[in-house]
Ligand SMILES: Cc1ncc(C[n+]2csc(CCOP(=O)(O)OP(=O)(O)O)c2C)c(N)n1
């Protein structure tokens with residue numbers, strides 16, 4: 057059976073790793089070396105300074121995902137790999153969008169900012185820099201709306217995510 | 228506690244790991260280590276090229292079942308090890324490679340003989356360390372050995388900056404290594420095994436397909452017991468050879484691209500395939516969609532990522548092959564006495580038919596050229612099948628696999644996954660050092676032997692009586708075979724010349740012998756085996772002999788080209 061033919065789906069993997077130099081290179085190298093795609097990747101230290109969390113969004117079939125997770129678990133610096141895709145989770149990405157602000161457009165831009173509950177974090181006579189936090193759909197939606205004003209530059213953090221706590225769970 | 232320099236701690240770590248041998252090559256970055264090593268009881272084998280140091284450590288590991296150790300300097304010393312490391316990685320061989328590195332303050336500055344060897348080898352090591360503080364040296368080295376030998380074994384690299392080896396720290400070696408994020412699963416799931424066993428009992432045409440995992444898990448005895456107990460025929464991969472005795476009637480020979488007719492046909496016709504310590508490599512499966520098309524598949528392996536990687540299986544079992552087979556044997560004990568030989572007689576009869584109609588074959592005439600297969604058979608005969616056989620890569624390797632019928636594990640040293648020419652001679656040196664009591668023969672090709680021929684100097688220097696049998700066809704034979712079959716016999720760059728191997732041997736201080744006619748083969752081998760020195764045997768063989776059976780790339784393994 058050809059494992060590369062099954063339907064693709066977007067998966068969000070949360071990976072706890074040793075917070076050491078070279079670990080990100082091992083994870084990223086595994087993806088490139090084995091011809092797996094990376095949709096987005098974000099990494100930062102957790103409350104334990106010895107541990108970092110890497111969140112990777114990967115497109116792929118279930119079979120490929122299983123293989124990716126197994127290969128990740130094989131890395132000695134990897135402590136835990138969770139596929140958040142099919143469980144309740146909070147998933148966020150942050151985008152900074154620098155959008156052209158011509159005189160006639162400025163009010164409309166601020167209205168959109170308001171509706172989407174984002175923030176203007178920098179402003180000049182010619183443009184606004186807007187900070188948007190949300191899931192990928194929200195960021196895509198706002199980018200679409202801004203497109204007609206002219207987007208000058210954009211920086212995205214990549215997705216980061218946590219599983220939701222079970223409601224009523226005792227601490 | 229007394230403080231020691233990093234170099235001294237290094238030596239004490241090796242002693243704590245019971246390392247008796249290190250293969251290496253010195254240089255500026257490791258001069259402190261060599262200074263200490265020289266004052267210890269650990270034997271250092273000075274090779275002539277760092278690639279050979281790793282291959283020798285690999286050969287030592289395969290022949291002894293212990294971890295092989297290599298030590299090299301920074302920069303070119305380190306880069307020269309990469310091929311050796313990649314080969315050990317592909318074949319899951321436990322070696323620890325120590326590389327010198329420039330002093331920590333210079334790292335990243337393009338210092339003299341600096342290379343990022345950790346970065347270069349990341350994809351072909353099981354793990355690697357750069358030691359950045361002398362206090363971490365013991366931890367890194369103990370972990371390196373632990374990682375190399377446990378779980379699915381493999382090469383581990385430890386990079387040692389020069390200043391770290393000169394600074395002092397305390398020494399205390401851990402009794403046990405614990406790595407929280409690394410807990411290989413040895414104990415197979417009982418429920419899965421039970422399920423597997425029930426399928427095995429019910430199967431009409433079961434077949435065991437074993438791989439290198441049988442050797443590394445030391446599971447040959449358990450496998451043999453199990454197969455015999457339930458009369459299940461056995462085929463092994465190149466890496467698994469020796470894991471089941473070739474003189475057993477249940478033995479089918481190797482499977483895959485150059486597998487025997489009966490082994491490949493058995494795969495095509497079995498109704499249950501029991502894969503143990505094998506990984507469904509493309510050289511084994513041929514066209515994967517048509518591999519074992521009529522079979523349910525059980526897959527036992529220590530590495531979860533090997534399971535469901537190339538092929539979807541019905542019963543995955545993650546665990547140690549030895550433990551799994553021992554448990555299956557327990558289950559078998561609990562069966563009431565059924566006559567398995569009789570139950571299997573129909574299936575075994577079909578296999579016997581394949582064997583007798585399509586045996587491994589070649590045609591040797593008395594006055595014609597020497598057939599390379601005949602040389603391997605003669606070596607088998609004259610060493611009573613008890614030698615350790617190393618190989619180079621190409622036709623020589625396949626003929627060795629087909630015609631040296633291995634009866635015991637740790638006897639076959641061959642670069643399987645990487646298929647690395649130049650492996651055999653250094654590996655045979657490692658094998659001979661691991662087993663001074665055994666005859667070690669490197670079955671070589673005239674092309675491959677030229678890739679690490681300088682190691683004759685090592686063999687001579689340490690008086691290691693390895694025997695090198697060159698199947699000299701004047702070609703890069705395996706590539707030529709493909710050109711003959713698939714490229715209209717255009718022998719592009721495969722017509723390779725060689726020096727006079729007899730004189731090369733003599734120049735190195737070894738003994739050189741030559742056979743050009745069939746009746747000289749046995750006398751030359753006999754002579755070589757009598758001489759307690761390295762001997763090079765130059766067998767001038769039929770130039771255009773092919774390895775058969777052969778499964779062309781992309782074909783199902785039941786579609787073989789035969790003699
Ligand atoms: C380092 C390396 N380079 C190239 C190859 C490709 N290759 C595979 S077999 C082979 C021919 C080997 O020739 P020889 O050692 O004479 O063996 P023969 O096949 O003739 O027995 C070559 C070039 C390889 N396996 N390894």
Ligand SMILES: [Mg+2]
Pocket residue numbers: 672673674698699700701702703704
């Ligand atoms: Mg040749």
